[in-house]
Amino acid sequence: MTTPTGHSSNGKAEALHSVSGLLADVDHVLRRGLPAGARVHPTGFAALDATLTGGFRSGELVLVGGPAGNGKTTMGFQFARNAVAAGGHALVFSYEHEAHTLLERLISMEAMEAVEGSGAVDDFGMSTAADVHSVRRALEAGTGGAPLEALLAGLPGGLGAGATLTGYGDRLHIHESSGATTTLDEISRIVRDVTASAGAAPLVLVDYLQKVPVPGAAEDERTTVAVEGLKDLALEVGAPVVAISAADKEALASGHRVRTHDLRGTSSLAYEADVVLILSDKVDVVSRDHLVYDLGNLQRFRDWTVLTVEKNRHGRGHVELEFAKDFEHGRFHTRGNEVKERLVDERVFTT
Template structure:
């Protein structure tokens, strides 16, 4: 990688200047050899979102996921990663927020819900996150190991087998103040060399990435980190998904979150190729859907709205809704176009 400091942004990759003739010849050669000449695509696993994104997330893209506290940003991003590795790809998660075992417990619960659905049962029939956590935190009187312990919870065995299927391809890194951009780049390169392909990358979350020796304010630090993550995506030919915190001042009553409300720097909007904003549905529907039917608030609370705020390679300002299933660490994969009118500013608070 040529730049991990954000200071040298003049180039990406080993060969910077190529004629159109060279690119045409390289594309022709790739097609004749049976390889993909364009960007690699990592489907998110949400079919309607993938249609909006022309297939999914692309190599070289910086993807930002923003939203208020508790909106499900980590849940959505982790589901992107799970869907990628389940399809045979590789991924690495840099978590500044959660221990690796916590993410593993969520994945097992997600797979339990998926297994119940495949069996024709409601998701409530499957072990939720609390049940899976209890297995991990309890002593095993029989001392027969994890598989035997998981057999005590509904769809636990099926969930464990599903996770074990993609476990070698998913890497979890418990990140801290030592996890600088240079260290992130080194680990991505390591995974790419081991697997033979660039992995999907998830950073949770961007504002916590430290810069060695940095003495400036948060704006300058976030600018440098954002530019570096974008360079990283281009140089390492992978999608970098970064969860980003919101500016609390921008989330007051009467305001719907936008890209400008992401905390720290205008570079977030400028550098990102794709910005997804996650909102709870009851906060963003128009007033007429609320004032005549207060019961709709309870119904809307079970749904989240994904706004494609920016999409450098396709449609933007697209709004989809997905049903929450936070009990199992997931959103239902069947997204749909939101039917209700949304507001620019929030008119209802809970």
Template structure:
């Protein structure tokens, strides 16, 4: 019988065994953002393709890295295909974020952690000695060390990191850990098919193959997506149709999340009648759940930016102001 053909009695038995087993396979990966998890029905699901889009500089990599860090903390392996940043840069962000979570008055910033890594901090010794100079520094280093063996950073390039490489790497991580990982791709439009294709065709192909990876390995794939020019125009709220390359992005994805600077999408009357013309809105990003096959669509949650420490405050709040009014994506 075709291994892809599954009688429902086997599905019922599998679900029952999973629920009764103390070592049940993970089916939902919590993001560490409680209001987002609530909107998604618990978090990112096995077999799902999740897209995170937004304008340049809005913190997409920071947001994805924070989710990855949360999953690794929870005991789940992570493989992060980074087409943008070196592993050391991502680690610096993670250490600064962990410092900010130590409940100290003056946690180390990303800049200070970077200086420690590069030996330009006027300190001495190895990384522990240099991090010890900052409040919470050693605790942050210990926290990262607890899950560092589960966080795999793949230094990806457009010329060498093909879909085949992604597939093989995920398979290797599963073999190493004995369980499927969270797969992060930063970002989708950087992935190249093996054969030459026009941009729209290539994005369609990559999107479909990433969805196949999620299904085949029963893991969530979280991919960052670039926006096209229309999505970058001042005053225009980015939507799924503004993701660069293909309508397949919105169609194939199970979840579409859009990050936007609150000041750019809040209704004009809030800016006109707010103190300082709403400058405080720039401290927040609004995350819109534009598409969600497994839960609520249209949820709008704001998170305070702490980019100095490489993170967002995870305790967000539901947006109460009126935002630029446009229809969300509907299948």
């Protein structure tokens, strides 16, 4: 219902457009040398960007789901990192990790990027860079009063990481979120503040959806309110909102492949989302014959994650991509492929 002030009854501004008016608006924007469509935020994963026809779009709600330990936070955080590395802005709401924990991952990730970029390799032809545990140990040990630069200089790839982080540090924001106080209203306020100060809407990451507090609501209702609120926020500020989603406990049983309907909450998750990505360990979802007839595949497949594009409003859906893990450095390798092996819905081979 629209009020006399031009706002809906829930306070959201509404606008009535004629097609002629829209055409005039588009012409005006194009004459100013600006793009007239949605702003596209590349994910930095080439195979995924090709499937998404460029990346995440302004106003989209993206769900990233899957079993625990399969890299949902790692990939979501890498989306944010890649957005700022490409010149954009990103805002992370972390209900699970302190900001310093994510900083450790960033330092290690950028150290590996720096080492790979320099072409430095060890005696075995492998790139070497400080892993997350090395970074954590160094920060916990301290420097005896020396500056951060001295600490980074002692880490392989550390100085390159420091330079990169300094370059984009003002465009990547991390909010230590609370399941008690970081409500939808608080998320909206912070997103609007960052958008105003940056002059552009950031890519927003919420880790994770089921942690967003909705006072007085049962879990299913809370998830519904949270996902609808995040979708409204994406549309209002013109930002892509990426939300990590937990799976129901029943879906985590051995042999079951997690799908969209297994995510914790109601059917509103699949309905509201524009893109749904499900992560699975490759060894858990390949057809049995790939393991039985070549046991060497067992270890190789453990090093890969399958990303299933289950829903995609602006491109192909039901696409199976694979990316190699590099969890030691808090990341995935961004070069991916479409999965060639046959996958199954229900795993029938146990290890």
